[in-house]
Amino acid sequence: MSARLSRGGRLIDRRAPVTFRFDGKPMTGFAGDTLAASLLANDQMLVGRSFKYHRPRGIVASGAEEPNALVGLGQGPRFEPNQRVTTTETFEGLTAISQNHWPSLDYDIGAVNGYLSRFLPAGFYYKMFLWPRPFWKHVYEPFIRQSAGLGKVPQEADADRYEQAYAFADLVVAGGGIAGLTAALTAARAGKRVILLEQTAHWGGRAPVDGDEIDGMAADLWVKNAVQALEGMANVTMRLRTMVSGLYDHGYALAYERVADHTPGDGRPRHRLWRIRAGKVIAATGAIERPLSFAGNDIPGVMLAAAVRDFVVNWAVSPGDRSVVVTNNDDAYRTALALADAGLVVAAVIDARPSVTGDLPAQVRARGIRVLEGRGIAKVKGAKRVTGVAICAQQGEGAVLEEIACDVVAMSGGWSPVVHLWSHCGGKLIWDADASMFRPDAARPPTGDAGQPMAATAGAASGALQTAAVLADAHAAAGGEGLAPQATGPAEAPMLPVWIMPQGAGIALKSKMWLDYQNDVKVSDVQLAAREGYESVEHTKRYTTLGMATDQGKLSNINGLAVLSHALHQEIPATGTTTFRPPYTPISLGSIGGEARGEIFQPLRQTPMHDWHSAQGAYWEPVGQWRRPYCYKRSGETAHEAVNREVINTRSNIGLLDASTLGKILVKGADAGRFLDMLYTGVMSTLPVGKCRYGLMCNDNGFLIDDGVVVRMSEDSWLCHTTTGGADRIHAHMEDWLQCEWWDWKVHTANLTEQYAQVAIVGPKARMLLEKLGGMDVSREALPFMTYAEGTLGGFRARVFRISFSGELSYEVAVPASEGLAFWEACVAAGAEFGAMPYGTEALHVLRAEKGFIMIGDETDGTVIPQDLGLGWAISKKKADYLGKRAQERSHMADPNRWKLVGLETLDGSVLPDGALAVAEGVNANGQQRTQGRVTSTYHSPVLKKGIAMGLVLNGPGRMGEVLDFPVDDGKVVQARIVDQVFYDKDGEKQNV
């Protein structure tokens, strides 16, 4: 069994016990524990089930590479699936549940898949479930989907907050082991601004466990001193619990700080995502130990050798009573020593190398521990827990020589540098045949904007495995001069690459050798993939799902590659690796979202009159990021009734519209007129000061993108009104052309949309209202239609535009935004005796539709040119050029047979459904019903008391009076007649009074 030792544990505080629950069972740990350590201390080795065969799974590793030990953590709005117990700190009150089993962890029905495993090899689903056809949908897929997935689904909205932060540094060091500390110290002493980040809760990494001395002191002490020195430097920032998750172009590093995972609900944000711009990044990210592939290597109790000694040394936890170490290298002997030091039994060290002579094995032998040379494991015995191992010759086929009882197998197949960050952004790797590992190729680093190296690795991440080499490498990576810190430790003999154990294992054994523990990919699966021609490493990965689990192959990839290479009779470097993608380990989606949630997901834009509208019963419509009143409902009214009332009142008295959201872009400069002549289809440069002109803007493909009134404010400045939705887009469009194409033109643009509040005062009595406010001559003579004047109205500084989007006598008055509400209230008060009422966007639409005015986004959709809308009059024939001119000359656009704007009137007076299509005779070559037009705007006109619509119809203007068929819902057909699109005041007399 696994248990807490009575002595030791460099990271735990025995005076601070913590209680927690696993699958409902109360357990105790100590402050400083990881959940993995706490679970082992409570003899809980079995923690989950694998993905495909639901095999029992125990803790294998002690850090970020753990593939098996995933739990659901927390409860309710703080529940999170798939948390690794090896990177979760134990805290008081923690609750964890095991995953992927039914009905319980110990008795899981899904485990039958394991017995059927022979029938479910890699990729079996590609070959099955083809017949009978409906079965895939109704039987097979639902079955696969039900057994899919790992963790439970969080059910509630997240109770936690997340935060994002920015930082800048000359150097970011990822990893706070001795390499990271050395690199940080070296760079900081040279005056660099350094950020040092460590994913765990402790500085020092592996070295304090592994026991070498640095600069004549124990590694622990050296680490303490180094941390103290760094903390004393103003140019150094250090953060624990912060993982550099990805490296992106131009030195952009993302770091994931788990601020409050270990103190949930304490008011701090749970995670903080750092976005760091770094001059350079050093990945001092260490190395990960590789498992060995022998039959039964997935049974709980089989662990990485280094993890076993981590548990013993760091947390005083013995994973078992009797251990066997199996290895192909010297390093694993440190585990045997650590176990022996803790008074635990090491039954044997099984070494695949034919002869073992190094310092570390000598120390182990000196403790009286058996060392078996040239041996391997034929088979691990046990089901939910290891009970022993069968030993064989590594060179053989697995004939059992002896059996040794044990409950832990500590395995080591060598080490792989953590090259993820290096690789994220294009750094290349080379195969180091001596150490059997891929390590960064310093000659081919990821490069920055000027081609300079943007990242380096330090220490074990570079492939340096001995302490002295680690320190020297880190010192050099940070540009250190002089001497690196020195280390002394035992010399290590070379490792022997061992990819399967025993070397001659047959298929029966190979189909029990696990490569990917979580996804249940075995040596036999990779060999099958190779046999079937899935030869590229990416094909093998995808066909078998090797390395696609939540650990992204941290333990399995290299072993899988080696097996594949062997199957293909090629060298490992010829096979290559799969691509390393961010993040290094999974990061919460919450942290990626950051603070932008709920109400502040996107900025909410409100006009100065917003609260007034609210108080008057505004029914809101989101328009881009704005909220605009759709209508103002009075008590007892439906929205439709309110709209009708607003329309009729505006046509007979006065309507007031908050038009502040309309885009207002000031264009100024010596070349402003020329610029606007290019932007608009009409001529703006000749517009006299004080005059207004309606303008159309097209993109370079000729399509209409925006419209609005342009006002000449002064000799060199024009105010361009855009649609509400268009303001930002059109401003960007202007700047795009100015900055990319016409950069030498003397033009400045400013988006003044939010600087001015604008009120439209509309209706036959509009002038009376303004006169009542007083201060300006707004008479027909002084301020005729399509002119502009500046002055004071009712004491407000005002810009008055005599323009109309309703066909009524209409003034749009702009005042500084800060005075918007006061001005609006003044208008309401002054208008009371004339029957003034506010109206919303829907009434605005009805008013303009009655007049046959187009609306961007209704009559246009990115495929419509002004000529289609009968707007030829707004296109200058004289100008040499404007954006879209050339495009509009292309044959299809100049074709007279296009869908063109007309009015539509249903024969029965009903309202045509929006978007309905008019059918034509027959079907096209693809069998689709032919069409000849569509509805673009459609409303009930309260003035005309019937449905009115506009639409685009093939050759429409030439077909007045024809009746079209519009099939609508439920097989019904609505008939409508083609009419002129101006339904109201055809001669435009009302706006000119």
Add this chain to the structure above:
Amino acid sequence: MTRYSVFAVAREALRWHSGWERAWKSPAPKKKYDVVIVGAGGHGLATAYYLGKNHGIRNVAVIEKGWLGGGNTGRNTTIIRSNYLQDPSAAIYEKARSLYENLSQDLNYNVMFSPRGLLMLAQTHHEVRGYRRTVYANNLQGVTTEWIEPAKVKELVPIMNIEGPRYPVLGALYQARGGTARHDAVAWGYARACSAMGMDIIQQCEVTGVRTLNGQVQGIDTTRGAIDCAKLAIVVAGHSSVLAEMSGFRLPIESMALQALVSEPIKPCMDVVVMANTVHGYMSQSDKGEMVIGGGTDGFNNYTQRGSWQHVEETTRALIETFPMLSRLKMLRQWGGIVDMTGDRSPILSKTSVGGIFVNCGWGTGGFKAIPGSGWAMAELVAKGEPGPLAAEFGLDRFKEGRFIDESVAAGVAH
């Protein structure tokens, strides 16, 4: 070719699966083929397949610089739908979708087509109008879609928050037989079927030059030697401009990276595909349980198949807004693919200015769903030298004539 079936798997299980043949052969290139297709993505392989199946042309090579299916075909988020607005698009995407319905049987390879239903959320009044218009169009095009109200949306996707606060769900465009398929399997299934017809799929072979004489194609140069051909089909997605340049013409294509990501696997919680264009993100759940998430393209041109960060953030935000439970899941992996974007966001299936050279590209962010239909139409174009009705509107001429097939009209995100 040994046929795949439950019985075949059972038979092989008894001999430890030692008898399975290669899914496709790995031949050396021959000197000459009737048709050479560049690019062993889904579109290239499907073109080859239907050349053989529909037109009896089997002396065909598919040339791939990397591993087959390793371009966008193996990187996409696998959404399949045909609820397009414009007639030519609806025709080719619906052809593709209907071929997907039987593709597993046709290829004898389970591509796991899963018509689980697809929703495009309307979160502004503008979108409501746009999708209602699409439903009318689809009904006339023979594409079955419907408009559904928020309550039905919630019923189909219980994990969705339909009540805002910023963008409440106002309804959705629903295609009940839209869904997903397994992307790799589509490429592999076609490759296996092509190989079985005697076609050569040549991987790790980069085309480095195109030889023409008097405006007529002669052959190609590759890293594995020169190959002659009577007809050449260029089907290389993000690298189309590069191949066009080798052939001596230009294409109206821009290449940029499109980002995607997956969460860690969780138990099944969403049985449909959801696209939310206002907030800009879309999501489905894979058969493994991962939430598969995609968003927008980077705003700059490039050829690195890397993920950048900005869109991941934007998309994740958008989806947490729509699915609050996502916040406590973790991102497992992000990646990018280089997509080939045309000015009207519609593909190009066309003859070119060089005799015997045909291009199939411009599928951009949404061509996985089109693979069978595109291959069908392209095979017809290559075999006959002239486009059939499916491809007719997608010729290069349309840019010269201003005859765009603009789909951005209906949807901001086009997947």
